Amino acid sequence: MASLGSKTFVKGARTEIGFQPSDLRGLSPPAVQISIRRRRSPAPRRLEVQAIGNVFGNYFKVATYGESHGGGVGCTISGCPPRLPLSEADLQFELDRRRPGQSRITTPRKETDTCKILSGISEGMTTGTPIHVFVPNTDQRGHDYSEMSMAYRPSHADATYDFKYGVRSVQGGGRSSARETIGRVAAGAVAKKILKLKAGTEILAYVSQVHKVVLPEGAVDNETISFDQIESNIVRCPDPEYAQKMIDAIDAVRTRGDSVGGVVTCIARNVPRMRMETLEPEQTDRAGGISNGETIYMRIAFKPTSTISKKQQTVTRDRQETELLARGRHDPCVVPRAVPMVEAMVALVLLDQLMAHLAQCEMFPVNPALQESVSSAIDGSVLTPNLA
Template sequence: MASSLLTKQFLGAPFSSLGSGQQPSKLCSSNLRFPTHRSQPKRLEIQAAGNTFGNYFRVTTFGESHGGGVGCIIDGCPPRLPLSESDMQVELDRRRPGQSRITTPRKETDTCKISSGTADGLTTGSPIKVEVPNTDQRGNDYSEMSLAYRPSHADATYDFKYGVRSVQGGGRSSARETIGRVAAGAVAKKILKLYSGTEILAYVSQVHNVVLPEDLVDNQTVTLEQIESNIVRCPNPEYAEKMIAAIDYVRVRGDSVGGVVTCIVRNVPRGLGTPVFDKLEAELAKACMSLPATKGFEFGSGFAGTFMTGSEHNDEFFMDEHDQIRTKTNRSGGIQGGISNGEIINMRIAFKPTSTIARKQHTVSRDKHETELIARGRHDPCVVPRAVPMVEAMVALVLVDQLMTQYAQCMLFPVNPALQEPLQSSTTESAQVPL
């Protein structure tokens, strides 16, 4: 259970907490009590929460942008999964700062260390702890932000809610928190690949007003190599250059721009997702919108589908050469009725321009005085190139959690034949469900 950080006045509370000295009135014979007046200050105890994601495959991230380090604890990973730091490092290198001129110049190697949950290169089934140290900290760059709120940043709302915040780099609101997500996502990707051949790929499809036409990318054949062939992570070289130029234009002017990341999932098992409140696209939306700087989520045809008629939008069924039920088109985005249908899942996530910019802005200080602020520090002029592995990670976490939900945590990896066979009991034999 989360622990209480502090007691702070909460303006939205509809009535005072019990024990405030007011004389409550009784309602019938229940224990529900209401105050007789509202003259006393309204107070509500605020509890820290929201650091854990998932049901069966659970990930808790920890650490702040300029603290000692960041990382995650992964609980629910099946035993005997081959896993090493190098599996995670590949993904972390795609996310790390300082990788090109269009990202933050902060220099971090983001070298990860697995400190629990593995033995002899295999997962043990116990919690996996992954740590990444912070080595290039410049906490003094944030002295102005300790006094004044950055416009459109989480500085003010963290103060409003908790009454305390980590000033340096934004603390938990910093995108550096996503290191834990990406590390955990690498594990989830590996499980999905081994069990169902599921492949998750994301790429940049828009930077500011440079929009990649959908027909220039074939979601059936696009590869990771094409995406990683340039610093903006757009699989089309011509539009990649236009996007890089758009970022360079604002970067040298101390400004920022936003963009869109498109994510596709191939070889998705049918049947993932649980209506009605836990529909697969709803889980994916929550996961992706939990990333920093996200402002929009589209699935399948998205908002463009509103301009179509039903006869234009419907995905008609047919039997393919393997006697499988398929759809001729995929405007449903691979999910119908909240359940995956086996077609390619596709979605788009919108990211706003980076809040922290090196231009003078009007704001308010913590002691409620209007002032001006020129933020210092090192920040991305556009977050979308580094957001690509973050989106992939969150999608992977949703899908592996759904997979485990579908098969009741019964994902078993082969036992070393040199060991005594522990899987011969009727219980474990019946638990092995092929995908």
């Protein structure tokens, strides 16, 4: 269930509608119940998220923009080091992995997601100034969302956007659409390249569960798994047998107009030792929240897609119970396309932490008895060929 603090709704914050904290539970039946409880004390600051969730990072700062059925989506990147070889092809490679319409188990929406770098690059190299990436939307069908102008999709952000802003973009969910992640993936492509060149860090993610199909523990060797293994099938599971089982599970719900969730496993290899501070110390690859050089493992769960072509019980903006039969084009399971999104977010966090370490701990020569300096993984002439 969603959890909302009540602060936004007190003292007549929505006087034209008359929302009060006590009203919220009456907006919906138990299937889409909203609970109100006091927020916990804030956690220690890690990757900073600013501007209502649109800006990520402290040193490598990314701001995403755009909406599902607007003119386009993208990002601006501030803090990217100068003299990094970078092209639109570097970004396009990752964007092609997340774009819709790749196979029968993804949304049929057809978008090429062709990116354009509008600033921050000169003669194929970063200049150290903000990088602006733009991706146009070309296959919008706004009329598919007419039923959702008043009826809220259960488990989606329709209701919460109305409660927060008092207005929302109905077509495609607007800012709450997964198309927002295009900006993250584009910025993540830059972060992955910097991590690879500077520290030899490699980030790989794959699907380890779809609905009730679970890849057994130990079926994949996370130390040797390769990108080609992951990309060898449409579900992005490196084990062929379980990949087919996952595809069959998605096909089964797709034909019924339903959806399923799943899990993405991500690994980060060759993360510099004693560099990434404030990482959660839940495993032995980090000691006291600081990376120790071992491979970092993580699992990220995704719920079933909210928008399905089956009737659902919901409520309207004026608090009336109703049924919603959604139209539109949606993924029966977001997990296969989430793989590059997970990699991108991991890269953004790790690079932000690496830049923080370099700024604080390598201003002066390191203590060779205890420390290792982060040195480039490749020859400097490759990084700056026109300056060599």
